Each structure stands twice: as C-alpha cells, then as structure tokens.
Amino acid sequence: MSRDEREAQEIFAEKYGVGRGEVNLRIERQVMGGDWGANGYTTMAQADELAAHLDLHPGVRLLDLGAGRGWPGLYFAASSGCEAILADLPMEGLRLAVQRAAAEGLSDRVHVVVSSASHLPLRAGGVDAVVAADVLC
Ligand SMILES: C[S@@+](CC[C@H](N)C(=O)[O-])C[C@H]1O[C@@H](n2cnc3c(N)ncnc32)[C@H](O)[C@@H]1O
Numbered sequence: 001m002s003r004d005e006r007e008a009q010e011i012f013a014e015k016y017g018v019g020r021g022e023v024n025l026r027i028e029r030q031v032m033g034g035d036w037g038a039n040g041y042t043t044m045a046q047a048d049e050l051a052a053h054l055d056l057h058p059g060v061r062l063l064d065l066g067a068g069r070g071w072p073g074l075y076f077a078a079s080s081g082c083e084a085i086l087a088d089l090p091m092e093g094l095r096l097a098v099q100r101a102a103a104e105g106l107s108d109r110v111h112v113v114v115s116s117a118s119h120l121p122l123r124a125g126g127v128d129a130v131v132a133a134d135v136l137c
Contacts (some may be wrong), residue, residue: 005089005116013090015039036070037096040134047072048079052127056080059095063087063119063127066135070097073131074110077101083109085127089116096124 007128017040042050043119046124050072052120056062058081066087074097077084083094094112101110115121117132 001089001116002118004055005013005065005118009089010083012039012068012088013092016093016096034075036071036075037070037093037100039068039093042072042133044075050133051080052130053078054131056082056129058082060128061085061126062129062131063120065123065130067094067097067112070100070117072133074100074104076104076131077106077110078104081109082109082129085122086110086112087115087117087120088112089114106123 012136028035028038053060056076060080060082062073062082062084064077064084066088067073067088070086070093071129073084073086076082086094088094091114097110098112101107113121117135
C-alpha cells in the first residue's frame with residue numbers, strides 16, 4: 001500500500017468506526033435526501049442522475065470504488081436491481097454496508113472487497129459499470 005492509501009485507510013477507518021446517532025441520520029436525510037451512509041457531497045438526486053447515465057438494471061455488474069459505507073453502490077443495487085461490488089480500503093465502512101445490505105435483502109447482489117482501487121482483485125472486463133463518488137485516488 002502506498003503512503004497515501006495508508007493514510008486514507010487510517011482516516012476513514014476512524015470515521016466509519018464511530019457510530020452514527022439519530023441526529024446524524026436526520027441531517028443526512030435532510031441534506032442528501034436519504035440515509036445510505038453518505039460520506040461525501042453526492043446527493044440522492046445526483047446519484048439518480050448517475051444511475052440513469054450508467055443505465056443500471058438487473059444483470060448489470062457495478063463496481064463502486066471508494067464506497068465507504070456503501071454510498072452510492074448499495075443504493076443503486078436497491079433502486080435498480082443491479083449487482084454491486086463495493087471496494088474500499090478500511091473494513092469499518094464496508095462492514096456497515098454488509099449490515100445494511102442484509103437489512104435491505106440485498107446480500108445476494110452486493111459484494112464487498114477490501115482493496116485499493118489501484119490493486120483490485122478483478123479481471124479486466126469483470127464489471128459493466130464503474131462509479132467513484134467523492135473519491136480522489
Ligand atoms: C469522501 S469518502 C467517499 C465515500 C463514499 N463514496 C461516499 O460518497 O460516501 C472517500 C473514500 O475513498 C476511499 N479511498 C481513498 N483512496 C482510495 C483508494 N486508493 N482505493 C480505494 N478507496 C480509496 C476512502 O477510504 C473513503 O472511503
């Protein structure tokens with residue numbers, strides 16, 4: 001792992017490891033339009049626009065790079081019926097995404113991978129669409 005990747009892992013592991021109370025959820029709902037665990041600036045309306053551009057539907061395999069707690073890939077799996085692979089460095093956020101996927105009945109279509117975007121354990125052509133929301137890597 002590069003120094004930048006290690007730093008990102010540490011910073012975000014700490015952030016995702018802290019529980020989110022009802023106040024945080026209410027703020028997210030009000031500002032972003034939903035409560036899928038967003039940790040950036042991509043709103044629900046922008047995510048819907050992205051999904052339309054990506055033409056997501058059942059059978060499409062989407063890769064969400066730097067998915068954090070699962071936003072927006074998890075939401076896309078729920079709203080479009082696509083399959084989603086959520087990739088990020090810290091396990092803490094992906095753990096929450098796995099829990100949310102189970103709660104939403106999405107476990108069979110949502111997969112997580114703890115990996116840097118620069119060393120993904122995926123073969124070329126293994127996904128149909130890619131999204132990276134508020135990720136610089
Ligand atoms: C601002 S957060 C956005 C998270 C999520 N997409 C969202 O909008 O809520 C940036 C995320 O990018 C991840 N990240 C940074 N560098 C990365 C890299 N090289 N590979 C994979 N993920 C990376 C961080 O761990 C963090 O979860």
